[in-house]
Amino acid sequence: MAYSEKVMDHFANPRNxxxxxxxxxxxxxxxxxxxxxxxxxxKVEGDVITDVSFMTFGCxxxxxxxxxxxxxxxxxxxxxxxxxxxxxxxxxxxxxPPVKVHCSVLAEQAIKAAVSDYYKRIGVxxxxxxxxxxxxxxxxxxx
Ligand code: FES
Numbered sequence: 001m002a003y004s005e006k007v008m009d010h011f012a013n014p015r016n017x018x019x020x021x022x023x024x025x026x027x028x029x030x031x032x033x034x035x036x037x038x039x040x041x042x043k044v045e046g047d048v049i050t051d052v053s054f055m056t057f058g059c060x061x062x063x064x065x066x067x068x069x070x071x072x073x074x075x076x077x078x079x080x081x082x083x084x085x086x087x088x089x090x091x092x093x094x095x096x097p098p099v100k101v102h103c104s105v106l107a108e109q110a111i112k113a114a115v116s117d118y119y120k121r122i123g124v125x126x127x128x129x130x131x132x133x134x135x136x137x138x139x140x141x142x143x
Contacts (some may be wrong), residue, residue: 003060004094005083010064015071020031033102036062040070040110044118047078061096061103067093069107077116081111082130087116124134 020026020041028039036055036058043051052074053067069089073081086104090096096104112130119126 002097003064003134004096006068006093007061007064007096010067010093011060014063014067016053016067016074017055019055020051024097025114025116025118027087027110027115027117029106029109029113031058031062031102031106034059036103038062038066038106038110040066040107040114042073042114042118044078049073049076049078049081051112056106058106059100059103061100062106063120064093065096065104066110068092078115081113084108084111100117133134 020043022043024044026039026041028037030037036056038054038056038058040054041052042049052070054070056063056066057134065086069084072084072089072092086101086108089107090101090104116126116130119129
């Protein structure tokens, strides 16, 4: 299985890794296929995601897609971040091997989960804006 240079770069040197203390929203999602977990923190000012960081307990493809996803949504309005698909993240990485496509779904879901959490914290129902976030089938938790 061959990974693109961009995937290898983001895996070896992931951007925006780590815990964020003063976050506006945090979301955690799990991949039911493998049990890997991704947590995404966002800082929101106005309606712009001014900062984002992630922690991924998962495979190299999950780390690379999280890293690229954070780069793609940093400095963007929430509405744009919510439109980011796993396909767009994969394209930005010059593709993933077919067996690793499911790994890229985590990043898309983690962004939605973090935005949902942000809206809940400011007293706004996230469902009409963000839609339903699939629950982690491994343990039944929804954060
Ligand atoms: Fe679990 Fe890639 S194998 S996210």
